[in-house]
Every structure is written in C-alpha cells, then in structure tokens.
Amino acid sequence: MRFVSQKTARPSFAKPSLVIGRKPLLEALEAGKGMDRIFMQKGVSGEGIDEIRKLAATLQVPINTVPVEKLNGFTRANHQGVVAIAALITYMDLQAVIDQTVEKGVAPLLVMLDGVTDVRNIGAIARSALCCGAQALIIPDKGVGALNEEAMKSSAGALEKIHVCRVSSLLKAVDTLHLNGIQVYTSEMNAPSRVFELDWTIPACMIMGNEETGVQPFLRKAADARFTIPMAGTFDSFNVSVAAGIILYEALKSRLYAH
Structure with a gap:
C-alpha cells in the first residue's frame, strides 16, 4: 500500500x-x-x-x-x-450506471446519501467509495450538500471519477434498485444485525443518513435490512463519512475474500 x-x-x-x-x-x-x-x-x-x-x-x-x-x-x-x-461534474442516469456495471460482470455496490449536507463529508464518502470499489453515489436533487469546489477538494478527485446519480426521489430510486435485484441496507444505532453479518458480495446499496436524524423513516421501511456498526464504549456515534468508510471497507473485504 x-x-x-x-x-x-x-x-x-x-x-x-x-x-x-x-x-x-x-x-x-x-x-x-x-x-x-x-x-x-x-x-x-x-x-x-x-x-x-x-x-x-x-x-x-x-x-x-x-x-x-x-x-x-x-x-x-x-x-x-x-x-x-x-455543474463541476456530469450527472449519470441511475439505470444506465446499473446496466453498465452488470454488463461488466460486477455486482453493483452503491451509496445513497440521505440528508448529508456537509460537503466535506460528501467528498470524503466519494473518496472511500471509489477506493472500495463502489460504482456510484446516489443523491437527491434537494436536501443534500452541493457538489462544489470544496466537495471536489475533499474527495481528492474521486468525484470526477465515480458516477454520481442525481434523482428527484430517493424512494423511487430504491424502487429502481429493487427492480434490478439490488438489496438496500441502512445503518442504525439499534439495528438487529451487525455490519459484518450482512452479505456484501451480492448487489447492494447502503443508505447513509443525516448525522442528527439518521435515515428518513420511509427509506428505512423500504430497506431490505438494517445494521449497526459495533463500537467500544458509549460515545454517541461515528461521523457519517467515517461510518461510510468502515461499511465500504467491510463490503470490499467481503468481496475480496469471496474470490
């Protein structure tokens, strides 16, 4: 390394x-x-x-x-x-990204951002996503930080290389994912499963929510599984970009050891 x-x-x-x-x-x-x-x-x-x-x-x-x-x-x-x-980047159609990924014989790994407004966090998540093999970020057209110069710098160039899909409705995007056989996972503090207990080798999308309010209830309800990241001690929680990095690396590790 x-x-x-x-x-x-x-x-x-x-x-x-x-x-x-x-x-x-x-x-x-x-x-x-x-x-x-x-x-x-x-x-x-x-x-x-x-x-x-x-x-x-x-x-x-x-x-x-x-x-x-x-x-x-x-x-x-x-x-x-x-x-x-x-725009500093070119936005891609979600279905087109899924089709391109499947045509390459790769199981899609996607990251959906729900209410993540700090552009530095968005940049850091994009960087981790690219390093861990994710193909795209899915963002809403409202309620998310702008992909501006600061976000680009925080991503160290990753936002120019990873696909970014901007959608009018995250719930409709979840429907698109399900129609393509992609499992949708959400991270929560009190979820029944731990991150390393889920199957990350299959087509999957993780939803990362706002640090204060988490993933919106209607998206949690639409998800296929909920998981938590175990922590030592009783401190509140990980920063959203750190949490995303942990989850993405768990997905990468699962996929590496599956081959």
Whole structure:
C-alpha cells in the first residue's frame, strides 16, 4: 500500500461558473450542459421561463425560487430573474450506471446519501467509495450538500471519477434498485444485525443518513435490512463519512475474500 504525504499537491478544480439570463441558460440546457441548480426569482414570468422550467424538469435540475436580492447577490448583470450554477461534474442516469456495471460482470455496490449536507463529508464518502470499489453515489436533487469546489477538494478527485446519480426521489430510486435485484441496507444505532453479518458480495446499496436524524423513516421501511456498526464504549456515534468508510471497507473485504 502506498501512502501519500500530506504535502502532496491535490488536483485543482475550477470554481463553478454562473449562467446568467434567460437565453444563455436556455441555450446551455438545450445543449445538455450540466447544471447544479437554477435560482429563479419569485413570481418571474414571461419569455423563456416556461421553457426553462420544462427543460430543468427533464434534466432533473433543481430550481430554487428566491427573492430578487438573492440573484442580485450573485451578479450585478441583468439576470432577467434567473441565475444558474454550472455543474463541476456530469450527472449519470441511475439505470444506465446499473446496466453498465452488470454488463461488466460486477455486482453493483452503491451509496445513497440521505440528508448529508456537509460537503466535506460528501467528498470524503466519494473518496472511500471509489477506493472500495463502489460504482456510484446516489443523491437527491434537494436536501443534500452541493457538489462544489470544496466537495471536489475533499474527495481528492474521486468525484470526477465515480458516477454520481442525481434523482428527484430517493424512494423511487430504491424502487429502481429493487427492480434490478439490488438489496438496500441502512445503518442504525439499534439495528438487529451487525455490519459484518450482512452479505456484501451480492448487489447492494447502503443508505447513509443525516448525522442528527439518521435515515428518513420511509427509506428505512423500504430497506431490505438494517445494521449497526459495533463500537467500544458509549460515545454517541461515528461521523457519517467515517461510518461510510468502515461499511465500504467491510463490503470490499467481503468481496475480496469471496474470490
């Protein structure tokens, strides 16, 4: 194993660029350019607005309705009621990622993020996921930290290499996973099973929840199994990115010893 010095230079990432105004945004969306988020002025209407909404829905780009002061804070230019943040990564379709993985003869290993808002945690999880052989992160279009420059740096480049699937509904994503024969696991403090007692050699997806509230109840209910990470002592819990790393390495170890 090769250890990298902390002084080693990390990849540099360009800051996300803004797309300002209706026509530039429409042209970008029609060209299929990735957008992290669109900020639209509350009550805005007129030329191009309906088309932007339709294209954003098709491309699963979230729209935040905001007061004009928010847009003015982004730029002094004539924004015409819309400003978008161009994505630093290319989002992938979940089914397409599953199909590609299965075609390679590999059992899918996926990570779903539910309410993880700290971008440094997201970056660290992406890094562990890539190192442990996971093919993709699944994130919702709302309620998750932005994949911005800080997230990219925290991932040490992993977010550029691992697939990221942005979905409009995590519950629908779970349905897609089940339709493809992928087991869904959730981590909880008082779960009946321990992480190393589950079968990680089969197609699987782990759901990592918010550190304060955990995985949402409707996702816990939809999961196939719940597990806990044993700890020494009575301290609260692991940081979510540390917990994800432990789980992912357990999956990697299971798969290595299965061959």
